[in-house]
Amino acid sequence: MGGCPNLRQTTMVKSDFGYNSKVEGEVIVTRADAVVNWVRSHSVWPMPMGLACCAIELMGAGGSRFDISRFGMEVMRFSPRQADCMIVAGTVTYKMAEVVRRIYDQMAEPKWVVAMGACASTGGMYRSYATLQGVDNIVPVDIYISGCPPRPEALLDGMMLLQEKIRQEGGSLKRTFRGRTVETKIVR
Amino acid sequence: MEAAVLTDRFPRTQVLASQDMPTYQVAGEDLVETVRFLRDAQGFDLLADLCGIDWKDRTPRFGVVIHLLSTTHKEYLRLHVGAVNDAVPSVSSLHPGANWHEREAFDMFGIRFEGHPDPRRILMWDAYPYHPLRKEFPLAGIEVPLPAADVAEVTGQAVEPAPMMGGPFVSPGGKMSQAEPSALDQSWNEEKPKA
Ligand code: SF4
Numbered sequence: 001m002g003g004c005p006n007l008r009q010t011t012m013v014k015s016d017f018g019y020n021s022k023v024e025g026e027v028i029v030t031r032a033d034a035v036v037n038w039v040r041s042h043s044v045w046p047m048p049m050g051l052a053c054c055a056i057e058l059m060g061a062g063g064s065r066f067d068i069s070r071f072g073m074e075v076m077r078f079s080p081r082q083a084d085c086m087i088v089a090g091t092v093t094y095k096m097a098e099v100v101r102r103i104y105d106q107m108a109e110p111k112w113v114v115a116m117g118a119c120a121s122t123g124g125m126y127r128s129y130a131t132l133q134g135v136d137n138i139v140p141v142d143i144y145i146s147g148c149p150p151r152p153e154a155l156l157d158g159m160m161l162l163q164e165k166i167r168q169e170g171g172s173l174k175r176t177f178r179g180r181t182v183e184t185k186i187v188r
Numbered sequence: 189m190e191a192a193v194l195t196d197r198f199p200r201t202q203v204l205a206s207q208d209m210p211t212y213q214v215a216g217e218d219l220v221e222t223v224r225f226l227r228d229a230q231g232f233d234l235l236a237d238l239c240g241i242d243w244k245d246r247t248p249r250f251g252v253v254i255h256l257l258s259t260t261h262k263e264y265l266r267l268h269v270g271a272v273n274d275a276v277p278s279v280s281s282l283h284p285g286a287n288w289h290e291r292e293a294f295d296m297f298g299i300r301f302e303g304h305p306d307p308r309r310i311l312m313w314d315a316y317p318y319h320p321l322r323k324e325f326p327l328a329g330i331e332v333p334l335p336a337a338d339v340a341e342v343t344g345q346a347v348e349p350a351p352m353m354g355g356p357f358v359s360p361g362g363k364m365s366q367a368e369p370s371a372l373d374q375s376w377n378e379e380k381p382k383a
Binding site: 137 | 325339
């Protein structure tokens with residue numbers, strides 16, 4: 001920070017309000033949770049769990065027109081080992097539920113789940129023998145996004161809500177699921 | 189193709205009434221030879237569709253419908269074959285495209301395709317105990333365990349009947365559309381009248 005004259009000038013002008021390097025030196029006092037959460041919320045690596053039509057809007061959100069990378073979450077990873085936010089975009093059938101849960105188990109903590117669209121949130125229009133009535137029956141969901149499909153803006157709004165939620169989390173690695181506190185089971 | 193071409197060669201074949209395309213009732217024993225004859229001698233070289241039917245109170249109860257297309261004569265043709273003892277000969281050796289269609293008909297109706305190279309379910313998982321498109325199967329489904337025991341144990345989730353009444357698209361008490369199966373009755377199946 002010391003090597004940047006412009007920044008130093010700015011700091012001097014705003015010294016009454018913001019960070020004052022003359023008073024505090026190069027030290028910031030804050031809570032560990034706040035720093036960790038700040039880092040986490042700006043480096044969300046989504047796992048695109050595209051299962052049906054909603055996945056098309058998810059792809060749209062990743063494209064240049066809507067550009068999810070403006071919010072620091074464009075690094076979509078198809079390996080659960082490299083992702084920390086599963087975006088469930090589409091209809092979860094009972095046959096696929098097992099796979100969704102297994103991929104969730106394989107993601108490293110801390111991890112979050114976004115249920116994108118009516119199907120992932122509630123089963124949507126599929127009131128049938130084949131469809132899981134909401135992915136929250138098998139994985140804990142942090143954000144539900146309404147719509148069939150949600151527009152990319154709605155996904156971006158949901159992801160920014162998720163960032164807000166991450167910023168307010170306690171630093172514990174423990175998560176709750178259906179009212180119970182659960183340690184994440186590691187599946188090899 | 190004249191109907192007599194088929195009925196002369198396969199005397200058990202009957203012409204069925206149809207509104208759109210020539211339709212024949214074929215005996216199960218003749219099916220493979222009929223499809224081969226149609227493909228090699230009559231130019232019906234494309235299998236456009238193959239599906240099952242639940243006739244409910246006929247004997248045999250299930251049937252298989254095959255749509256063939258001649259890409260040279262631009263003609264469609266439909267074959268119906270009854271599934272005696274719920275079994276029909278497979279035509280996937282003649283038309284490889286029939287492979288997955290036959291698996292689907294097996295999955296949804298429980299029709300066995302004899303001689304099929306890979307007679308597994310295709311949509312539902314292998315251990316699923318029902319055939320969902322049969323008339324008596326309720327629209328909402330029937331409770332069975334999840335296919336993966338470990339996921340069922342961790343999540344406490346089973347394959348449950350879907351909520352019809354009380355679901356987001358049902359207004360209780362209101363009159364539902366006559367055209368579609370009503371979601372007001374969770375146990376609705378094809379055998380019941382539409383509410
Ligand atoms: S919510 Fe709508 S758009 Fe999304 S997967 Fe379901 S049916 Fe498709």
